[in-house]
Amino acid sequence: MGTHALDRDLAELAASARAALVREIDASGAWAVDPVWREAFEAVPRHLFVPYYYVGVRGGYERRWGENPDPRARERWVRGAYVDAPLATRLRDGELVSSSSQPSLMAMMLAALRVRDGDRVLEIGAGTGYNAALLAHRLGDDCVTTVDLEPEITEAARRHLAAAGYHPVVVTGDGARGVPQRAPFDRIIATCTLSSVPVGWLAQCRPGARILSPLATGLIALTVRDAGHAEGRFLHTPAYFVPLRGADRHEEGFVEWGGVPRRARENELFRFLLTLTRDTLEPREAYTLWEREGQPRRERYGITVSGEREWAWLDDPEGPYAWPLR
Missing domain, CATH: 3.40.50.150 (Vaccinia Virus protein VP39)
Incomplete structure (x- = not known):
């Protein structure tokens, strides 16, 4: 041809x-x-x-x-x-x-x-x-x-x-x-x-x-x-991408599950919370929160940037559940 x-x-x-x-x-x-x-x-x-x-x-x-x-x-x-x-x-x-x-x-x-x-x-x-x-x-x-x-x-x-x-x-x-x-x-x-x-x-x-x-x-x-x-x-959807290469890249470490049930470990929404709070909550703490709040979906979470501060939150930027990102 x-x-x-x-x-x-x-x-x-x-x-x-x-x-x-x-x-x-x-x-x-x-x-x-x-x-x-x-x-x-x-x-x-x-x-x-x-x-x-x-x-x-x-x-x-x-x-x-x-x-x-x-x-x-x-x-x-x-x-x-x-x-x-x-x-x-x-x-x-x-x-x-x-x-x-x-x-x-x-x-x-x-x-x-x-x-x-x-x-x-x-x-x-x-x-x-x-x-x-x-x-x-x-x-x-x-x-x-x-x-x-x-x-x-x-x-x-x-x-x-x-x-x-x-x-x-x-x-x-x-x-x-x-x-x-x-x-x-x-x-x-x-x-x-x-x-x-x-x-x-x-x-x-x-x-x-x-x-x-x-x-x-x-x-x-x-x-x-x-x-x-x-x-x-x-947004409601999960998303998995190649990590940013450069000044702000974060290296993930080994996760010590500490008694978290398998059903939670394999739950995509729990793993989202675990990743979001990686520097603040231990897996067991994240699991307790996740169960207490009714296994919240992604849309209930948000992020606020204010000057040098940046934090993730559940439901309310000024509410009781907030975790620093930097």
Whole structure:
């Protein structure tokens, strides 16, 4: 098969797989609050952002390329690029350092970001560039900045974005420090897990800006009041992302369960509380609280940033249950 025929075949396969993914996300209700994102997912070709990805094979990994001359291998690769699942895209010494997130979760996060036309958005964690492309499709290249610590990741993201026809600003730097030269921002979205909200982000936001970030296996949505104050609650959904690499990364340690029942250890909401209170409560204390308060869901928790202080809380920022994050 000639090169042009191969490209045409690949494009047709991708269009069909992308349409199927959009229907699946639509059915999930992920963008129900902002269905305009449907158009972005219909337009942006995810397979250009994952020219290779890793999938589990008998405990190991294999790469799959779209350039394979075998049409069956190409079809598997393309359909794999459009599954509603996260795809590992970069490993280092067996550790995951970059991935393409689950599309329905990306759609839900983008809808929850509540962007408006003309908003300037900073993305923390460039990944493959796919999320930045979705933002650029909605808002335009000039309104989108994405940053990552790893030069290899930002270089690859630029290539993928250019191949798809998008040219947002891609910065190599510590996402924990933001991108002050591109501020002010109306929205900040992180695609990596934080242990606390970096203070520098607030100073780079306009009053009323919204920050959406994974934290403690959840998603926190903060409204910025000014350069020193922000507050908000967690969304209902669980979220697991690659940790932020840079100044504010927190290393997790061994958990001593201390008599916590197995049913709690395996309960996703309890593990959320345990992660959120990791530096304050012992697991047994967290379990006692969790049971006493009726096994609270994520929406009952929130975070407040006030100057140099930052704390998580249950139900009320000034209530009896509060735990410092830094």
